[in-house]
Amino acid sequence: MSDATRAFYGRWARLYDVLATLPGVSSWRESAAGELGLARGDLAVEMGCGTGANLPHLRERVGPDGRVVGLDVTREMLERARGRGDADLLQADAARPPLSEPVDGLLGTFVVAMFTDPGAVVDRWCDLVRPSGRVALLHFTRSERAWARPVNAGYRAFVWLSSTDKSRVRDVASSHDRRVDAGLEALAARTTDYRERTLAGGYLRLASGQVT
Numbered sequence: 001m002s003d004a005t006r007a008f009y010g011r012w013a014r015l016y017d018v019l020a021t022l023p024g025v026s027s028w029r030e031s032a033a034g035e036l037g038l039a040r041g042d043l044a045v046e047m048g049c050g051t052g053a054n055l056p057h058l059r060e061r062v063g064p065d066g067r068v069v070g071l072d073v074t075r076e077m078l079e080r081a082r083g084r085g086d087a088d089l090l091q092a093d094a095a096r097p098p099l100s101e102p103v104d105g106l107l108g109t110f111v112v113a114m115f116t117d118p119g120a121v122v123d124r125w126c127d128l129v130r131p132s133g134r135v136a137l138l139h140f141t142r143s144e145r146a147w148a149r150p151v152n153a154g155y156r157a158f159v160w161l162s163s164t165d166k167s168r169v170r171d172v173a174s175s176h177d178r179r180v181d182a183g184l185e186a187l188a189a190r191t192t193d194y195r196e197r198t199l200a201g202g203y204l205r206l207a208s209g210q211v212t
């Protein structure tokens with residue numbers, strides 16, 4: 001985890017929150033939370049929860065007797081998450097999460113590509129989940145659809161703008177996509193019924209699986 005990440009999200013927390021809670025985005029979040037198959041009373045954890053836009057979707061599923069934990073490294077993002085989904089918020093590094101209780105459902109949205117070794121991080125996340133619990137990961141990706149080819153230039157610009165390590169990486173969009181691939185491969189390796197689908201015209205990959 002780099003200081004650049006904290007500085008970037010600290011500076012842009014307010015704008016990020018506006019974008020993260022746009023009405024259209026909520027249906028993606030709903031789909032991602034749905035992949036966890038949570039039940040009332042469960043423990044749901046979100047890694048890199050940002051301003052907490054997913055937390056109400058998790059709370060809705062675990063009910064008042066369940067527990068929702070949002071973990072993020074950036075204080076300013078967590079300040080905006082306060083009150084959302086009645087969650088316990090932890091400022092910590094998601095690469096080394098300080099959690100000991102078995103987790104029923106673990107969510108990561110738009111975060112896996114931020115790790116230098118996403119495969120190792122996802123593997124560690126799977127270790128935290130009880131057998132038969134689920135992990136769901138949602139990410140932007142380049143669309144493979146024919147109509148999207150001209151729009152992919154916009155995608156590359158979007159990824160570049162939102163990247164916290166553009167000074168260190170030459171092709172930011174390709175590096176982002178490779179990291180997402182590595183995270184999803186690790187998830188596929190650790191789960192029994194790994195499944196993946198695209199949303200938003202192919203610009204989002206939603207993957208999930210049941211931990212063995």
Ligand SMILES: C[S@@+](CC[C@H](N)C(=O)[O-])C[C@H]1O[C@@H](n2cnc3c(N)ncnc32)[C@H](O)[C@@H]1O
Pocket residue numbers: 001005006009020047048049050051052053054071072073074077092093094095108109110111114
């Ligand atoms: C693109 S935002 C996604 C936020 C949220 N998941 C969402 O869907 O709106 C990425 C978030 O990951 C957090 N983050 C990045 N690296 C992290 C790390 N190593 N540990 C915990 N959080 C991290 C950032 O602070 C930021 O809030």
